[in-house]
Amino acid sequence: MDIDLIIASFPKLLGGALITLKLLSASMFFGILIGLFFAILRIKNNFLSKIAYGYSYVFRGTPLLVQIFIIYYGFAEIDLIRKTFLWEAFKEPYWCAIIAFALNTGAYTSEILRSAFETIKIGYIEAGKSLGISKKLIFYKIQIPIAIKQSLPAYGNEIILMLKGTSLASTVTLMDITGIAKYIISTTFKPIEVFIVAGSIYLFMTFIIHNVIKFLEKKYSFNN
């Protein structure tokens, strides 16, 4: 065990943690918007809901690595992207990673929210109707808050899965925690020490996320 390496690699890996957090927060932000959009499409049973289902099926059925590679390496072939302003985003590995992560987590989020919408008790909606609240208001003020509350535990898991997913950014040259860890391992050939440090940073983040979600769940539960 090389204690010096553990101490020396800690600040370097912590620098990578910043990129990991940036990637995570950006992709979760866009992901929840995408997820909400596709979850709403799936409430009614029509053509649009089939498209939403197809989207979530494809993104949940393929590995995240494939999705990143298609967006980073593949999309550069398309003229529509390379010759227009879109190229500004798609030439940067950073934005490609965020786009891939957001689309991926959006697919999972849409499933989580959809099942939350489906399990809302009909009584809440009927209560709203009998009080004469408009349909729009019922949707925004009753259905969405309840759905969000119900999907908190599953969404917490999704954040943790996405935290682990951001490690794939290292495959498109980004230096997040895993990217830096791989670099240190391949220069020092001491995988165990680096794994302990990088793993602890990830575990610490998981721990924080887990507890924040637990706190929110308690705060928004109906019982108190």
Added chain:
Amino acid sequence: MDLLAFGKTGWGDELFVAALMTIAVSITAMFIGFIFALIFTPLKLSKNKFLNLIANSYTTVIRGVPELLVIYLFFFGGSGALMYVASIFGYYEYIEINAFITGSVAIGIISGAYSTEVFRGAIQSIDKGQFEASKVLGFKKHIHFFKIIMPQMLRLSIPNLSNVWQITLKDTSLISVTGLVEIMRQSYIAAGSTRDPLFFYSFAAVLYLALTFLSMQLINRLELKYNKGY
């Protein structure tokens, strides 16, 4: 479509073999995970605090750390660890572990952590009467586990194990970083030599979709079969 031709002109046969490799790694990893789960589930349910701690740290660490990091640990550390063990026994030559074994073990350990949680949940949801009845009937411990608890545990865990299978199948794409020629690696090679990454990565996505779709069909059938009478 010329790109997918079989033989020397296209990549069809290479990708087909690569898909078989993905299936082989997934099944091996799932099997290794199964063994890990069978070891760690009893530890997790045991009344001994120390055994609990071991099992809980295994599942927490593996489920909280990115898969890629675990794979790097095994890829760079696997042969080193094996050589260290070998040196104790007086063998000092260089040992190289094959990428298939490294990959399957790494993914297997990850899949095992998820399977452990699934088995734990399944055992806890078995009716208490079953445990009591087998105790009253005086079955030996191993018969109690293998003939009474395990069959029920397996039936209850089929739906969740199918999720674990999907996760495992998708995780095998990460082994491509170690150079094992599975779908992802083969697409990378093909994309590099034909300069058509969009086509080959999209085709890889189609292959993965087909694999998940087919395996889901199979698992659904299995579920129906074992839910007869419930």
